[in-house]
Amino acid sequence: MTTSTEENYLKAIYHLSTGNQNSVLTSAIAGSLSTSSASVTDMIKKLSDKNMVEYERYRGVKITRKGEKVALSIIRRHRLWEVFLMDKLKFKWDEVHDLAEELEHVSSDEMTRRLDAYLGFPKFDPHGDPIPDTNGKVHTNGQVLLSDIIKKGKYILCGVNDHSPSFLQYLEKKGLVPGSVFSIVEMDEYDNSMQIIFSNKKSIFISKEISKNLLVRNHE
Amino acid sequence: MTTSTEENYLKAIYHLSTGNQNSVLTSAIAGSLSTSSASVTDMIKKLSDKNMVEYERYRGVKITRKGEKVALSIIRRHRLWEVFLMDKLKFKWDEVHDLAEELEHVSSDEMTRRLDAYLGFPKFDPHGDPIPDTNGKVHTNGQVLLSDIIKKGKYILCGVNDHSPSFLQYLEKKGLVPGSVFSIVEMDEYDNSMQIIFSNKKSIFISKEISKNLLVRNHE
DNA sequence: AAAATATTTTAGACTTGTCTAAAATTAATA
DNA sequence: TATTAATTTTAGACAAGTCTAAAATATTTT
Structure with a gap:
């Protein structure tokens, strides 16, 4: 299993990876998570041991297919909760991110599935970002x-x-x-x-x- | 602020307190949280420093009004989420407890308020337990x-x-x-x-x- | 290509929450 | 009441995740 800290690292690495296929640098992850490079190095070793990323000292990391699947399932939950908060609880689009950041770590595939159905299988979150499907596939629609x-x-x-x-x-x-x-x-x-x-x-x-x-x- | 571990301790102490107004014993808390007495003693000191409980060595703890308010706000969230899971996501009454146990620690008063409104201000959860109101008042209705x-x-x-x-x-x-x-x-x-x-x-x-x-x- | 600069990693320490085993205290028994 | 038994606390250790400062490696500049 993954802790929510690990999940946050994987999410950050995934986001920094999309677009450029190069390795993600320690400093970039540190910047994105507002933490120190030393902490990032520590966590990267842990994620590497779990085969979530490929790590080469001083060279940065590449997320593996396994790590990507975890990241995508968190992103899926995050975006579904954002839809819930906006559509059902009537929050505004600039208020939902931080709350979803907490809700995304409640890990139940069954609940995520039901939430998805309850919301009417939305394809995009309130910010227009595509919601990954159950298999971790993202439909960008040519954005x-x-x-x-x-x-x-x-x-x-x-x-x-x-x-x-x-x-x-x-x-x-x-x-x-x-x-x-x-x-x-x-x-x-x-x-x-x-x-x-x-x-x-x-x-x-x-x-x-x-x-x-x-x-x-x-x-x- | 309180960590979710502290919140779980306070909840356990609150539940063990209701009914009997005596002190709650270390071993009772340990049993209820499936942890060791030593861990309970450690946490109790911390909660005592924060004025959440009154602690007398070897004599157990009494929850303070401050600690009780925290406990009740967690219980309020827990029960509202249970209603959500059952009414909206169609879970059965024996499936909602563990999920609510995770959701209850997402702490936003605004979200709790909106969730309450969205659910139609329910007074009881799916197990018949009363949902504390915003001020932490519990209406037992003579149960x-x-x-x-x-x-x-x-x-x-x-x-x-x-x-x-x-x-x-x-x-x-x-x-x-x-x-x-x-x-x-x-x-x-x-x-x-x-x-x-x-x-x-x-x-x-x-x-x-x-x-x-x-x-x-x-x-x- | 050597020196200077920037980045990354290691080393060592801190916090939170946990544990086991031993010491202290309270309760029960003979 | 003195001894035994049960409970609670302390002491010391561990894991996760974080930090700062120093060492190692890369990169850039001259």
Whole structure:
């Protein structure tokens, strides 16, 4: 079995792994979990002993298929609880993350299955992130980072990569929530910022820092 | 703040306190938590430092008003989650205890409040135990142990004091669930056993061991 | 390629919660 | 009441997870 501390490490390593297939560096994990590199090294050894990660001293870690499955099951629970908190308990999308962070460690496959059914088998959480299925498969539906887009056009916001309340509140103020449809009208080559316009003609400016955290999909 | 281990100790002490106002002995707590007396002594010192219990060496502990408030808030969460698991996720009454034992430590007053509202402000959990209100007040509604009953008559089963799956399954097989109405037809002075009869004329025998764990109320 | 810098790991210590075995205290018995 | 028995506490140790400071390894700069 895995402790909730181990689960948090695996989740962090999994998230840092997606996108780049390189090893994840100790310092990156430490930063992401707000802990010291020394602690990370200790835990990595433990996870390596359990075959959850492949570890090479001074070279970082790669998550194994086994570790990934654990991470995905935690992420699945996390996102299902987020849906519960928002749909049923009427929390706002910037309030659910921290609570789900606690609920995700209650480990019962049966409960997770029933929760899933009770919520109507949702495919995405309130932030637009896909909910892994029972087998740990993630259906991304062709989402890409807005910062990776090179062609002007019409897009729909599917999700975010930063779940901090402050970021979410910022987005909401700008009118950007999952489902928002907008067109890119201007892209600045120099600082990678862009200008977008909503269907209601309202136009806003988006910096590189923001667009790096927005998941979008082509719209039409 | 309290750790979930501290919370489990406080809950155990609270439960062992109700009924008798004497001090709770170290060994009783150890038994209830399946741990050693030495561990209990250690934790009791910690809880005493936090003014959660009054401790006298070799004499046991008394829970303080402060400790009781913590215990009751945990019990409130526990029972609300039990209602959720049974009403919403359709678990059976003998399956909810262990899961609620984990969920109860997710500590957010706001979430508890919303959960309470979402469930329709239930007053009792699936085992018939009263759910403490926000202020930590318990409304027992005049429930007493069946083993304390001295007068024959008609009673209704409101709850149980043993939440183990095996006990609950035993009761269910006998036709005893919260809400069951029955009449005591015979009471044995010698072994404190009794014979009861349901409205459908089915009659069963109840030993002292069983009746000690059944909460009943006068019916009419 | 050697020196300087940054990162990672080790070493040793701390906290929480646990244990066993021995000492202290209380309760029971003769 | 003195001795025996039972219970409780202390003492010392362990595991998990964390930390700081020092040593080891990598990376960057000159």
